[in-house]
Amino acid sequence: MDLNGKHIVLGLTGGVACYKAAYLCRLLVKEGAQVQVVMTEAAAQFITPVTMQALSNRPVYVSQWDAREPNNMAHINLSREADAILVAPCSADFMAKLLHGRADDLLSLMCLARPLERVPLLLAPAMNREMWAHPATRRNVAQLRADGAQVLGVGEGDQACGEIGDGRMLEPEELLEDLLAYFQPKVLAGRRVLISAGPTFEAIDPVRGITNLSSGKMGFALARAARDAGAQVTLVAGPVHLTGPRGVQRIDVLTALEMDSACRALADQADVFIATAAVADWRPAIARAQKIKKQGDGQVPGLAFVENPDILAAIAASERARSGALYCVGFAAESQDVEAQAKAKRLRKGVPLLVGNIGPATFGKDDNALVLIDGEGTLEMPRNSKQALARMLVGEIAKRLPTLAAV
Ligand code: CTP
Numbered sequence: 001m002d003l004n005g006k007h008i009v010l011g012l013t014g015g016v017a018c019y020k021a022a023y024l025c026r027l028l029v030k031e032g033a034q035v036q037v038v039m040t041e042a043a044a045q046f047i048t049p050v051t052m053q054a055l056s057n058r059p060v061y062v063s064q065w066d067a068r069e070p071n072n073m074a075h076i077n078l079s080r081e082a083d084a085i086l087v088a089p090c091s092a093d094f095m096a097k098l099l100h101g102r103a104d105d106l107l108s109l110m111c112l113a114r115p116l117e118r119v120p121l122l123l124a125p126a127m128n129r130e131m132w133a134h135p136a137t138r139r140n141v142a143q144l145r146a147d148g149a150q151v152l153g154v155g156e157g158d159q160a161c162g163e164i165g166d167g168r169m170l171e172p173e174e175l176l177e178d179l180l181a182y183f184q185p186k187v188l189a190g191r192r193v194l195i196s197a198g199p200t201f202e203a204i205d206p207v208r209g210i211t212n213l214s215s216g217k218m219g220f221a222l223a224r225a226a227r228d229a230g231a232q233v234t235l236v237a238g239p240v241h242l243t244g245p246r247g248v249q250r251i252d253v254l255t256a257l258e259m260d261s262a263c264r265a266l267a268d269q270a271d272v273f274i275a276t277a278a279v280a281d282w283r284p285a286i287a288r289a290q291k292i293k294k295q296g297d298g299q300v301p302g303l304a305f306v307e308n309p310d311i312l313a314a315i316a317a318s319e320r321a322r323s324g325a326l327y328c329v330g331f332a333a334e335s336q337d338v339e340a341q342a343k344a345k346r347l348r349k350g351v352p353l354l355v356g357n358i359g360p361a362t363f364g365k366d367d368n369a370l371v372l373i374d375g376e377g378t379l380e381m382p383r384n385s386k387q388a389l390a391r392m393l394v395g396e397i398a399k400r401l402p403t404l405a406a407v
Contacts, residue, residue, distance in 0.1 A: 001032030014042025089126030129165030189230030198238035333359030
């Protein structure tokens with residue numbers, strides 16, 4: 001649970017998106033957070049404190065005159081124990097109020113009273129598209145950012161008012177993702193990371209082909225972890241059924257040749273290349289234009305293959321990689337003897353870091369176990385979720401990069 005031990009103040013202001021805050025509260029609790037809900041009176045018009053108390057398992061605070069606190073200073077007590085204050089939904093009016101440092105209700109009072117250097121303030125705006133686009137709101141967002149608040153993005157699409165556009169509050173899962181990202185150390189700030197992920201598909205004819213069981217989950221988890229660590233991330237994905245992390249540039253490809261040309265072009269602007277893709281080693285020598293028909297006489301079609309380019313080995317041999325400007329990381333999907341195979345593969349591919357795993361034990365799963373091999377030795381990462389492993393791996397990669405000034 002990624003928020004274990006974290007104390008989150010969840011602030012609700014007036015807006016129809018309050019209904020999503022109920023589910024967000026549940027997600028935060030499920031992630032291990034202690035959630036203290038604070039609502040404005042306007043928020044209580046949209047959803048009751050009873051619902052939020054039941055979901056957070058704590059009494060909800062609405063008024064600054066609440067006598068439950070022995071010292072009658074809820075704004076001080078609640079803000080001092082918080083690891084973060086997340087206001088979701090955050091109305092246009094509440095942003096305007098924060099901007100001026102006004103403090104005429106408990107939530108705004110608490111935001112103003114929070115220790116600036118220790119308690120981050122995250123705002124999830126929710127409003128009609130005209131309100132979001134209004135110059136006053138644009139100004140307020142810019143100034144709140146300059147004052148140190150994290151103003152999260154907004155969703156676009158159908159709005160409760162019937163109009164269509166930007167300004168809708170992000171979905172609860174997206175807000176949870178943003179909050180988790182906020183807590184990650186920014187060890188890849190200023191770096192550009194290129195990741196290949198998933199299988200490739202090599203056509204035999206218009207209806208058949210060869211592929212493999214790679215789901216792309218490890219590569220997508222790495223893309224998210226690298227993004228959360230502050231990197232600018234590009235993900236070249238083979239055919240997978242996964243939604244790309246927000247803020248990550250995604251390029252979809254089908255074949256090894258397409259993946260090869262996309263990765264080679266992008267590697268020129270990357271500082272790190274992580275090859276998690278399970279690239280097909282061979283493709284049919286001829287992709288037939290018409291479906292191969294069964295003859296009914298027991299004869300099977302003969303298929304000839306040609307080798308696909310080795311994307312990682314070629315990029316690792318490039319001038320930029322050899323000069324140290326591009327750091328290459330390979331993966332080895334083995335069926336046995338991972339460490340020995342991975343050691344040999346690291347030398348064969350010419351990469352500084354190679355990550356071994358057992359292919360059949362991890363393809364399609366949400367967890368994995370890794371062994372990292374570099375010139376210094378071996379580091380085992382025991383079985384864990386792919387997301388947790390991805391965060392650890394990103395930390396290990398960051399440690400091995402030349403300092404930014406030297407790049
Ligand atoms: N790789 C690549 N291009 C290929 C084949 C592999 O970029 N044509 C990359 C993979 O993304 C991975 C690493 O090379 O990072 C090792 O892939 P793997 O399939 O384990 O190894 P192979 O090179 O295919 O060797 P073998 O099949 O002998 O295990």
